[in-house]
Amino acid sequence: MTRPELLRVEGITKAYPGVVANSDVSFSIGEGEIHALLGENGAGKSTMVKMIYGLVRPDSGTMTLRGAAYTPSKPAEARRLGVAMVFQHFSLFEALNVAENVALGMENPPPMRELAARIRAVSEEYGLPLDPSRMVGDLSAGERQRVEIIRCLLQDPKLLIMDEPTSVLTPQEVEILFRTLRQLSSEGTAILYISHKLEEIRSLCDEATILRRGKVVATCTPRERTAREMAELMVGQALKTPERRMGAKGEVALGVSDLSVESPIPFGTSLKGVSFTVARGEVLGIAGVAGNGQDELLLALSGELKAAPDKVRVAGQPVGDRGPVERRKAGLVAAPEDRYGHAAAPDMSLVENAFLTAGVRKGLTQNGFVDWAGTRRFAEEIIAAYDVRTPGPDVAARALSGGNLQKFLMGRELMQGAQVIVINQPTWGVDAAAAASIRQSILDRAGEGAAVVVISQDLDELLEVSDSFAVLNEGRLTRPRPTEGLTMDEIGLMMGGAHGMEVAHHVA
């Protein structure tokens, strides 16, 4: 079936300082087509749709909407031309009611009473019941998304952009959403659907454009491809197998059994029965798409989230109910992902930051007083060993670039001589050379007999450093498998393929 063309994107390039978000991206969408934009995190999907919605302007390239040049300078213009967008986050006002939220997203909203009636009518028509007078703050995640969708539908869009719409939905809600989207598509509304959930895309989308590192690497018809094939396209096949010394594994240093914790993060993913062990000298790599429980796993391991004592064991000693300081004493250090605010206190100096996590293990206190000379020595050691580019140890952490701060923070944890090291996103935002040196020191620590857990969304990195490999999927961890001999096919399936079955299980 050939459809008349609605939107054509040609040669779009957008660069931010230090990173090219999109490079020469081209694709087209027909009227009533459900088109998937597929890619890993950071592949440039969100930047692309922000350009279509007028939030970001491309550096070069052209877009045409129904044959006419399309250069929206602001979202209002995009909306006027029939392009609507449902955001993943950040576009609802909790203290306002549904009707007010809808009105804010419209160009010329009718009077409130009329609007409320229309919201009721449209929400019934598309099977998304919604009460216009309720406060958005009281709604569930799925209901909030309905508000966004209805806000778009009231403006009669020709193209509806959906940015990872199912990331916060329950399986039942996903079914309802898909029914609505199919209905829209049959009425002639094109949908640009962003996701990295392969099975969803196979069941919903007509065409798919696959992005990797800002470039279009393939276009395909999802129904004709397997999830495995698309996963390969998404992550790229050219993965070099790194050289790694094989050391004999020691005894188990970190044991986690049937760890389930509620997520403290709004819209977070709770951990469900996570079990694994890491031996001395072993690196366990944990992959997974962002938001599948990585942050929660780090919190549960670092001690910020507590569980029953025997759920987490360091060198056989139960620490599940201990806080971070006691776990550090027991020999477990952890480095969270968020550098500014979680891993480091941004406005404190590097010396002070060095003390904050290393004080316990490096014995930097004397009779309750901070040993500033010793702390400074330690900070200087980190700076020298990890090539941190800074005028000195007394500058505020905030003043360092992300990559440099990351090197400092990695050094701080890796140089404490801990038996168990847990790191979330060790090389996020770090340039290639520094990333290589961080990975090397992770391997060195393992070589010295530490058990290391590396949580990352960078598959290449995990394959390079880890001895065993597992995937976090919706808060569940797959059984760790030896990295050696693992193929991209298998990884792709571990990451996305098995989803459907597990979810169906979980519903019943």
Added chain:
Amino acid sequence: MDLGGINPVILIATLMASAVPILLAALGETVVERAGVLNLGVEGMMIFGALGGFIVAVHSGSPVLGFIGGAVCGALLSLIFAALTQVFLANQVATGLALTLFGLGVSSLGGQGYNGIKPPPTGKLFPQALTDLPVVGPIVFGHDWVVYFSIAMTAVLWWVLKSTRVGLIIRAVGESHEAAHALGYKVNRIRLACIAFGGAMAGMGGAYVSLARVPQWVDGITAGAGWIALAIVVFASWKPWRVLIGAYLFGGITVLQLNLQVAGSAIPVEYLSMAPYLITILVLVIMSAGRKASGAPAALGQNFHASR
């Protein structure tokens, strides 16, 4: 009709006038805070407006021009705050405090030479015949135009914030600047306009002190009215009509305690003087307690920088 030497009709009539400076300033700050900006410089903007309005009125001979001048001065001073917090992303609390100190100092300097001068009087709006009516005369008809203006502004702001698109956008910006930005609203520009409006209202409130209440120029003439206005905004849960109640309560008790002092009450003067502050806060706390949400704008006091 006298109660212990105090005539309730006169009392009500006086409190309506005495509440005007606080009411105007608090209404302006309500809009500013609803847009998510905490401007603690109300006192500074008021006194700057008090001096500016006084100077304009004295030189032009027109009290109306004086009030406009006061509003313009307040708005100008608030633009310093706006530039620092919205453009340079300075901390709002520190900047607001600095603005107060700056306003107090500048007005003290600029007011040299204006001591002891009488400004042109602001007359009553209605003719003598209406003003002389019993009871309703002084209360309903016995005021200058600014009193009516302040009540009208309460109604207008209530309506604007509740029912108009402009009000909805202001509330949206104060609730979640990120969401507002994602929908394409110019967060910092909207906030800038709200800050300027708040400055104008505070300046006009200040001008009412120096042109109608006192009326002359004295150093430190606003005497903390700006701080009370700030407190009233919070305890009134950012709602215009409650702001009016709070301002009238404060004005009323201020007038009452002065009258009690004059009437030679047995209560020591110190207690009488602190009563307005104490009772106003107490009543508003009771009013705002017991509801689950405080009603504070969620993004209050947070700067916004469009990074994406």
